[in-house]
Amino acid sequence: DIQMTQSPSSVSASVGDRVTITCRASQDIASWLAWYQQKPGKAPNLLIYVASNLHSGVPSRFSGSGSGTDFTLTISSLQPEDFAVYYCQQANSFPYTFGQGTKLEIK
Amino acid sequence: QLQLQESGPGLVKPSETLSLTCSVSGDSVRSSIYYWGWIRQPPGKGLEWIGNIYYSGSAYYNPSLKGRVLISVDTSRNQFSLKLSSVTAADTAMYYCARQSTRCHDAWGQGILVTVSS
Numbered sequence: 001d002i003q004m005t006q007s008p009s010s011v012s013a014s015v016g017d018r019v020t021i022t023c024r025a026s027q028d029i030a031s032w033l034a035w036y037q038q039k040p041g042k043a044p045n046l047l048i049y050v051a052s053n054l055h056s057g058v059p060s061r062f063s064g065s066g067s068g069t070d071f072t073l074t075i076s077s078l079q080p081e082d083f084a085v086y087y088c089q090q091a092n093s094f095p096y097t098f099g100q101g102t103k104l105e106i107k
Numbered sequence: 108q109l110q111l112q113e114s115g116p117g118l119v120k121p122s123e124t125l126s127l128t129c130s131v132s133g134d135s136v137r138s139s140i141y142y143w144g145w146i147r148q149p150p151g152k153g154l155e156w157i158g159n160i161y162y163s164g165s166a167y168y169n170p171s172l173k174g175r176v177l178i179s180v181d182t183s184r185n186q187f188s189l190k191l192s193s194v195t196a197a198d199t200a201m202y203y204c205a206r207q208s209t210r211c212h213d214a215w216g217q218g219i220l221v222t223v224s225s
Contacts, residue, residue: 001170001171032210034210034211034212036154036212042217043203043215043216043217043218044154044203044212044215045215046211046212046213046214049208049209049210049211049213050209050210050211055211055213087153087154089154089156089211089212091210091211094167094169095156095158095167095168095169095170095171096156097156098153098154098155098156099153100153101153101154
């Protein structure tokens, strides 16, 4: 299985800050990476697919980049509703695997 | 508007079979564009992909579940289902059904908590 490692595991930031979360794959996954946001008690929501494509309805402050083994999710200016847990997921090969999650907390 | 809704027992006894159904509205499981899948999340932990299925019945499963899983599709009812046999406490989790598009899960059900306990 392809292992997905996110860093950091948690981060504290303030409204208006720029935040970057990193996801590293244990082998080359081309651009087959997605990012999800999950708020407490809710199902995950898709943010980014194929590494850098913004899902419909997702604010433009979210962006994704990377290919191969290293990927990033950037939130350009944090809003109060962005405090949540973020997961990456590889879709290069079965079984699909997720990162362990990054908890974004209010400073 | 697309909606997915999980249903099934919230409590299953150890060694028995967990059975869940996902009802889809606003789209068709017959669509040739999408796969339909299941993901689970133990309490306080991360996400685990269980498997997915195409309308033709072609399915892929996570080997970590050691052959205990079966996903099926019922095009006449616009539903797909999950069966997980020989459950233990380690299978206690929130179970989500989801639509898979362009190798990502672009729509999710609200989830159903399944507890394995005698």
